[in-house]
Amino acid sequence: MPDMRAILYERRGIDNLELREVPEPRVGDNEVKLRVLKASINPVDLMSVEVLSVSPIPHIPGSEFFGVVEEVGKGVTHVSPGDRVAVYTRLFDGSCESCLRGRQTYCVNGKRIGVETQGGYAEEIVVPARNVMRSSLRDEILASLPIAILTPYHALKIAQVNPQDLVVVLGASGNTGMFLIQLAKMMGATVVAVSTKAWVKDFNPDIVVDYVNAEEVIKEFTQGKMASVVVNSLGQEYWDLAFKLVGNYGRIITYGAITGGKAQLDVNKLYLKHVTLLGTNRGDMGDFIELLTLASKLKVRTWRTFRLEDIKEAFLSFKEGRRDGRIFLSP
Ligand SMILES: [Zn+2]
Known part of the structure; x- marks a missing residue:
């Protein structure tokens, strides 16, 4: 597999974040591989780096991002390579009682992308196909949709x-x-x-x-x-x-x-x-789908967009409150 660049850490702390070359993730039958176009920093990302138990380790943080589809698994029909997609960044199985009630946030087999799985501070990420939906919303909106x-x-x-x-x-x-x-x-x-x-x-x-x-x-x-x-x-x-x-x-x-x-x-x-x-805690798939329409009317104030190599500065700016608007990352 070719390599991609990603932010990784093995021990907690902003100081331990590193930009490294790692193998690109492989796509399973019901998964899609995205090229990440924009990611953002939220409190959950800072907590992931500083206090939460994350997996796997070495860990790639990043709970909020969007991208363009690069590759789809054999079983995927609703998106194709080249599609810009919004990403619901919580994994859910779609079959447990919570999921069937529409409470995907409380899926018994649920995981937070970027906390309990590898996240989006990377050039590429593989996610389940059910977590992505085509969207023509603006970049900053798509990179704010899953959490903010x-x-x-x-x-x-x-x-x-x-x-x-x-x-x-x-x-x-x-x-x-x-x-x-x-x-x-x-x-x-x-x-x-x-x-x-x-x-x-x-x-x-x-x-x-x-x-x-x-x-x-x-x-x-x-x-x-x-x-x-x-x-x-x-x-x-x-x-x-x-x-x-x-x-x-x-x-x-x-x-x-x-x-x-x-x-x-x-x-x-x-x-x-x-x-x-x-x-309350994040939101469910129904909320997410409604926002794909509603969010076209929303405005975002961007403070700065950092490159992956400037990840430490980006996190420190977030932690110390040195910002006037959102902080984004552009892999
Ligand atoms: Zn479930």
């Missing part, structure tokens, strides 16, 4: 966000935050983007406010009612703020904990405000 767009979309659906809602987005400039604003607007909600970055206004929220003034501004805007939905994907440091911003009968959604996952729950506030807490 899918996760907030699923969360807003589970919260049944509708035109009567006032949705507060904490971390509005983040990977998922920029899409949350736009998706909540598409669902008809009024959106308050909480961020220190002025450019989040480019995603057309109704209000942009910083963390210091968020409570006061939302109180005034809602005449004291506060938000019906607060999305806190940031974790423990923003837990108390989320409870301050949510109104009676409100919902607080979380799907991430980048500042830590040990929050203190004031049970009195929970029941006195009649609050519903919703935890």
